[in-house]
Amino acid sequence: MIAIDKLCKSFNGTKVLTDISTEFEQGKTNLIIGQSGSGKTVLLKCILGLYGIDSGTIFFENRSLQEMDNKERSILRQEMGMVFQGSALFDSMTVEENIMFPMQMLTQKTPEEMLDRANEVIKRVNLINANKKLPSEISGGMQKRVAIARAVVMNPKYLFCDEPNSGLDPKTSTLIDNLIQEITKEFQITTVINTHDMNSVMEIGEKILFLENGRKGWEGSNQEVLKTENKSVGNFIYSSNLFRKVRIAYQEKS
Amino acid sequence: MQILHDIGGYFLMLSQVFKRFTRWNVMKNLIIREVDSLIVGSIGIVSFISFFVGGVVAIQTALNLNNPLLPKNLIGFATRQSVILEFAPTFISVIMAGKVGSFITSSLGTMRVTEQIDALQVMGINTYNYLIFPKIVAMLFYPFVITISMFLGILGGYIASIYGGFCSSSDFIEGIQLEFIPFHVRYAFVKTGFFAFILATVPSYHGYFLKGGALEVGKASTTSFVWTSVLIIVTNYIITQLLLA
Numbered sequence: 481m482i483a484i485d486k487l488c489k490s491f492n493g494t495k496v497l498t499d500i501s502t503e504f505e506q507g508k509t510n511l512i513i514g515q516s517g518s519g520k521t522v523l524l525k526c527i528l529g530l531y532g533i534d535s536g537t538i539f540f541e542n543r544s545l546q547e548m549d550n551k552e553r554s555i556l557r558q559e560m561g562m563v564f565q566g567s568a569l570f571d572s573m574t575v576e577e578n579i580m581f582p583m584q585m586l587t588q589k590t591p592e593e594m595l596d597r598a599n600e601v602i603k604r605v606n607l608i609n610a611n612k613k614l615p616s617e618i619s620g621g622m623q624k625r626v627a628i629a630r631a632v633v634m635n636p637k638y639l640f641c642d643e644p645n646s647g648l649d650p651k652t653s654t655l656i657d658n659l660i661q662e663i664t665k666e667f668q669i670t671t672v673i674n675t676h677d678m679n680s681v682m683e684i685g686e687k688i689l690f691l692e693n694g695r696k697g698w699e700g701s702n703q704e705v706l707k708t709e710n711k712s713v714g715n716f717i718y719s720s721n722l723f724r725k726v727r728i729a730y731q732e733k734s
Numbered sequence: 735m736q737i738l739h740d741i742g743g744y745f746l747m748l749s750q751v752f753k754r755f756t757r758w759n760v761m762k763n764l765i766i767r768e769v770d771s772l773i774v775g776s777i778g779i780v781s782f783i784s785f786f787v788g789g790v791v792a793i794q795t796a797l798n799l800n801n802p803l804l805p806k807n808l809i810g811f812a813t814r815q816s817v818i819l820e821f822a823p824t825f826i827s828v829i830m831a832g833k834v835g836s837f838i839t840s841s842l843g844t845m846r847v848t849e850q851i852d853a854l855q856v857m858g859i860n861t862y863n864y865l866i867f868p869k870i871v872a873m874l875f876y877p878f879v880i881t882i883s884m885f886l887g888i889l890g891g892y893i894a895s896i897y898g899g900f901c902s903s904s905d906f907i908e909g910i911q912l913e914f915i916p917f918h919v920r921y922a923f924v925k926t927g928f929f930a931f932i933l934a935t936v937p938s939y940h941g942y943f944l945k946g947g948a949l950e951v952g953k954a955s956t957t958s959f960v961w962t963s964v965l966i967i968v969t970n971y972i973i974t975q976l977l978l979a
Contacts, residue, residue, distance in 0.1 A: 525852075528856055530852055530855060530856070553858070554754075554858040555858075556858075557855075557856060557857060557858030558857070558858050560856055561856075562852075562853065562856040564849040564852065564853060565849070566848055566849060568848055568849040568850050568852065568853040569850075570850055570853075571850075581857075582857050584757075584760060585756070585757065585760060585857060585859055586857065586858065586859075640856075
């Protein structure tokens with residue numbers, strides 16, 4: 481579980497995040513949603529420790545990130561996996577090398593053991609005949625799968641995804657969402673996903689944190705989001721006709 | 735203020751480069767890759783430029799020797815002095831600031847823009863050591879490039895002098911042996927060492943701390959070239975003052 485208590489973050493005097501408090505539970509897909517510029521990516525990078533924070537605390541199973549020294553942070557980071565918006569695969573490495581990379585850097589495994597584990601996760605994310613290809617030779621959807629495979633290869637306790645389905649077609653997008661949810665359940669990971677994809681919200685949003693101008697606007701589940709009277713969430717989620725119709729249908733049904 | 739910020743940032747970066755070392759089995763491959771791209775990949779252009787500039791130095795010296803009382807061996811002497819003292823170490827380093835420096839800045843800058851550096855950080859890797867240390871080690875081979883430049887510069891001067899009919903082979907060879915001071919070669923290699931460090935680290939700083947997108951990668955490469963060149967020229971002046979004056 482990850483708990484955030486009164487987190488504030490500013491850049492050059494401009495407040496980006498103000499008094500954010502929430503909890504992300506283990507074995508659930510926790511979503512951070514909000515408009516562009518609402519502070520989603522900054523919040524994610526604060527949790528990852530890539531950005532320092534002005535005040536507040538971030539707890540990883542009661543371990544405060546702010547009180548950790550470099551060694552403890554280094555150990556914590558080995559428990560984290562991250563899927564970046566643009567996949568962030570290493571251009572000069574093949575798919576297989578990209579996935580083996582964290583093991584090469586952080587474990588004492590033999591090359592055979594690393595290859596076995598890499599093949600195991602490659603199979604898990606349904607990557608076929610891509611082991612020896614470079615990231616530039618595979619599609620965006622496949623790149624996301626490689627990024628997910630690289631993120632879970634070390635059996636992380638925490639998985640972070642920054643807009644994992646941006647730039648993907650709806651079908652691939654759903655496949656990636658389902659894959660992340662399956663992995664979360666299978667390995668009981670605490671997963672935090674940054675998204676503004678409403679399909680993801682409805683499909684896998686077990687816990688949703690809505691950010692509005694750097695503040696917590698609302699939180700709840702994908703079931704609760706259909707019932708909420710919160711105007712900002714409503715405006716954000718039901719800005720598309722399709723979702724307005726879904727909401728009307730749901731309200732009529734209930 | 736920005737300059738002070740950059741200077742502070744540069745030295746903080748250097749302090750991190752030599753901490754929490756990457757495993758040797760990974761590092762050795764990184765070093766080999768950097769030697770290939772930074773050193774081996776530069777030999778061609780350095781050889782080409784050195785040979786022809788050496789030739790031009792010899793021709794220009796010959797054309798300025800109008801006084802019949804001046805011996806022809808001065809052509810070889812002037813070529814050797816120009817090439818060893820300034821052309822090979824300094825001029826080639828400024829060219830390398832464009833070639834190697836831009837390559838380092840743009841490759842690290844692209845890694846920053848595409849979040850590859852963030853990905854390494856999330857894994858708990860010391861990105862300074864992983865990305866910059868191999869470049870510094872690779873640039874330890876830079877004096878070999880300068881040695882090739884010195885040799886080919888003088889060879890270019892020799893061929894231009896002989897085939898241009900400016901002096902005889904024996905005059906030129908006599909000239910390059912005339913009043914040879916071994917300390918001048920040591921001086922050239924001392925400054926080459928400093929230039930190598932500047933060439934590896936200043937462009938790394940500009941690439942590593944890049945902010946923005948693809949456009950900024952181009953801007954950072956230009957800024958990196960300017961600052962690397964400025965530092966090479968200033969360092970050249972200081973070392974020359976300290977060692978030769």
